[in-house]
Amino acid sequence: MENFSPITALIGGAMIGLASAILWIFNGRIAGISGIFGQLLPPARTIIWRLVFLVSMIGATYITYLILPNLGGENGAKPELVDSSILWVAISGLLIGLGTKISNGCTSGHGVCGLARFSLRSLIAVIVFFITAIVTVSVSGITL
Amino acid sequence: MNESVKASYLIVAVISGALFGSGLYVSQMVDPLKVLKFLDFGAIPSGNWDPSLAFVIVAAILVMFIGVKITKKNNEPILDDEFHLPDSKKIDHSLIVGSVIFGLGWGMSGICPGPAISLIAFMPENLIIFLLAMFAGSFLGSYVLKLMTPIEISNNGEKFTL
Numbered sequence: 001m002e003n004f005s006p007i008t009a010l011i012g013g014a015m016i017g018l019a020s021a022i023l024w025i026f027n028g029r030i031a032g033i034s035g036i037f038g039q040l041l042p043p044a045r046t047i048i049w050r051l052v053f054l055v056s057m058i059g060a061t062y063i064t065y066l067i068l069p070n071l072g073g074e075n076g077a078k079p080e081l082v083d084s085s086i087l088w089v090a091i092s093g094l095l096i097g098l099g100t101k102i103s104n105g106c107t108s109g110h111g112v113c114g115l116a117r118f119s120l121r122s123l124i125a126v127i128v129f130f131i132t133a134i135v136t137v138s139v140s141g142i143t144l
Numbered sequence: 145m146n147e148s149v150k151a152s153y154l155i156v157a158v159i160s161g162a163l164f165g166s167g168l169y170v171s172q173m174v175d176p177l178k179v180l181k182f183l184d185f186g187a188i189p190s191g192n193w194d195p196s197l198a199f200v201i202v203a204a205i206l207v208m209f210i211g212v213k214i215t216k217k218n219n220e221p222i223l224d225d226e227f228h229l230p231d232s233k234k235i236d237h238s239l240i241v242g243s244v245i246f247g248l249g250w251g252m253s254g255i256c257p258g259p260a261i262s263l264i265a266f267m268p269e270n271l272i273i274f275l276l277a278m279f280a281g282s283f284l285g286s287y288v289l290k291l292m293t294p295i296e297i298s299n300n301g302e303k304f305t306l
Contacts, residue, residue: 003181005172009196012171013203019163020204021211026156028221028228031164033258038282048149049157054261056161057168062265064169072175078266079175082254086273093260093274095249097281100257102289103242104230107256108164110243111201116208124235125243130183132247137183140252 008071020113023053032109034100082142099129153223168262171200176254176263183251238292242285249281 020031027049036050044050069076081089100106103125105114110129114122137143172178181187182197220226232239250256253274255263260278263271 003194005196006199009171009199010203012167013200014207015163015167017204017207019160020208023160024211025215026222027153028224028226041283049154052154053157053161056158057165057262058264060162060165061169061174061262064166072172080268081270082176082180084270086270089270089274090277092249092252093277094281095245097278098285099242099246099249101282101285103239103246108258112204112208116205116212121235121239125239128240128243129247132244133183133251134185136248136251137180138186143180143184
């Protein structure tokens with residue numbers, strides 16, 4: 001467990017939870033990222049806040065990296081795709097977009113917001129996608 | 145005026161988005177390898193498994209749970225007329241099939257939608273292909289969903305499902 005980082009995991013997780021709580025308490029919206037970008041396409045009527053949220057999210061990721069460049073590794077190493085071959089990346093992206101649209105949620109929407117609301121639907125989604133992802137990693141051997 | 149374009153509403157979106165993006169970086173969930181090391185349960189016997197993601201999600205759920213508790217007494221959010229919850233409450237085929245498809249894609253790359261967007265900050269090689277595919281998948285999904293959703297016909301108050 002050489003890479004285990006419980007403190008930053010808890011702090012970062014609490015920040016994600018706080019972000020979700022603020023969006024819920026003030027705007028009555030679920031901070032599910034697949035839902036936020038999935039409804040950017042027409043005929044969506046509430047595009048502006050979604051774009052504002054996503055742009056702010058990208059900017060904050062970068063600013064936090066500038067402040068704490070060595071969190072992810074030595075010498076400010078930036079995260080990379082693990083297997084960046086075009087076909088693999090394209091299939092993975094397609095499945096993620098398709099699956100989250102059909103099941104109406106992802107790790108944030110079902111995983112954080114849904115479980116915090118005790119949604120049975122979300123609990124089932126989380127169990128199914130975690131098990132599938134764990135099996136996929138073990139079959140593909142991508143971490144080797 | 146539409147609630148969702150008011151300045152206060154957008155300021156909340158900025159603050160929430162910023163906390164979310166910063167949290168993804170601090171927790172290192174923006175790093176696909178870190179996520180894959182959690183999903184790699186095969187590494188448990190050798191002691192190389194990284195349980196960090198479980199800590200991230202549990203912390204996030206606990207804080208969000210308090211947020212949900214706070215709003216239990218109110219019938220509406222502070223800046224809008226209603227809470228926007230998904231229409232469907234059913235455990236149906238689309239929930240299970242969609243979750244399996246998402247799990248497959250997530251296990252292939254270690255990237256779920258939040259980190260996918262946050263990674264734009266670093267623009268790693270071929271992320272643009274991933275994002276275009278993800279948007280295409282989401283677009284395609286809305287049509288697949290229509291095909292999968294049973295059509296309900298109401299006849300004299302009795303509901304039939306096709």
